[in-house]
Amino acid sequence: MFKINIVFFTSLFFLFSCYSKAQTENKAVKTEVHSTDKGSFSFNTNKADCITLPFGYSDISKRITVDSALSAIQDENKLKELNALQFEKSIKKDLVSLPEEYDVFLPFSNSVNEKYDRIKIASDFLCYGDYSLYFMAVYNTVRYAQPFIEKMYLVSTKEGKLIDMKRIYLNHQGEMGFASHTLFNIDKNYIISLQDYEFTEDPFTLNPLQQYQILPSGKFAGYYDHDGPYKNNEEQGLVKNHHKEGKWIETKPNGSMDWQKYPEFTDSYTYLEAEYKNGLPVGKWKFYKLQQKYSEETGEPILNTRKKGKLIYTEIYREGALEKREIH
Structure with missing residues (x-):
């Protein structure tokens, strides 16, 4: 993202x-x-x-x-x-x-x-x-x-x-x-x-x-300080030469989506299938609605309930530059 x-x-x-x-x-x-x-x-x-x-x-x-x-x-x-x-x-x-x-x-x-x-x-x-x-x-x-x-x-x-x-x-x-x-x-x-x-x-x-x-x-x-497989609560993928490389899965709040324009997507989080080369976005990125449950006590998302939902939009990148966005 x-x-x-x-x-x-x-x-x-x-x-x-x-x-x-x-x-x-x-x-x-x-x-x-x-x-x-x-x-x-x-x-x-x-x-x-x-x-x-x-x-x-x-x-x-x-x-x-x-x-x-x-x-x-x-x-x-x-x-x-x-x-x-x-x-x-x-x-x-x-x-x-x-x-x-x-x-x-x-x-x-x-x-x-x-x-x-x-x-x-x-x-x-x-x-x-x-x-x-x-x-x-x-x-x-x-x-x-x-x-x-x-x-x-x-x-x-x-x-x-x-x-x-x-x-x-x-x-x-x-x-x-x-x-x-x-x-x-x-x-x-x-x-x-x-x-x-x-x-x-x-x-x-x-x-x-x-x-x-x-x-x-x-x-x-x-x-990133260390190379190799990387995973935290928001993202996972391969780190090479201290940068993201290849396919990554990212489940983060999405500030780029106009939630008022698209009210059917009520959660600000998305499930992203991204791709990087030398740390820069490349290829086709797919943003899905992130389905997840929330704690009744704290209101925080329960991480192990997260899964991919409906496709929201896609983006095409070339050498780190966004070329096209398409809403689905």
Whole structure:
């Protein structure tokens, strides 16, 4: 199951291709091409602004309790480091469709920072061979008097052309005290580690650590410490050279399915038969409705009851790029 938000990736693709005349690989999703008459856009290429690794939250694997997670999330020194990346170049918010837009209810219906530039690219970046990796921040400009970085993406480019991107940071303050956070670390070998935290009425959920690596193609792929057969509660398959290879079965929440448009699929989980080559999606992916039972006490899915249901849709990939999606 691919990890990149389709609408956002496609919109950003058109944005940068209009600015730089770049022709890049992209997922085949219809979108509107925005006007670029508001000025030109170019990436910073000054090697003196390349940051030194490691960078981020180096001990996120040890932050496994509420108190330890909160101390990392609220660490003022780390927040200063993020802001010190020099987010100076703005992207107009009407030129890009943002993923994970959060509804803002009364009494927060009006932005208190309407003139604040919401999306910015940092001047400091990562140098990676022929590639440059830029930090893009999405600021929360509503509900709070002082805008802050709510989401951060790492954008992979080569010669000014957009190759791939991945969200690496999240600081979302929800309603009723609920919150979602992602902390990241990029080590000296360019291995990206992401740790998700959910603060709900439970009151705390620690999701498994996820790791990614930048491939020679400039794309991001899941990274695994050990080769050979792999299996956890959500996926199983073969790991080769630290990446997914061949056929995989994945039973995960599916954020790409419009459940309001297709209400017959009432469960956000799908049963996916996927295929990878060198860590990238290839061939035909089949998404089925995941049939499963839930615990009456906790409401959590009972893993040993999971099985494949009705086929929902298929996707065709070539070298990691989505070429076609067909709803069944």
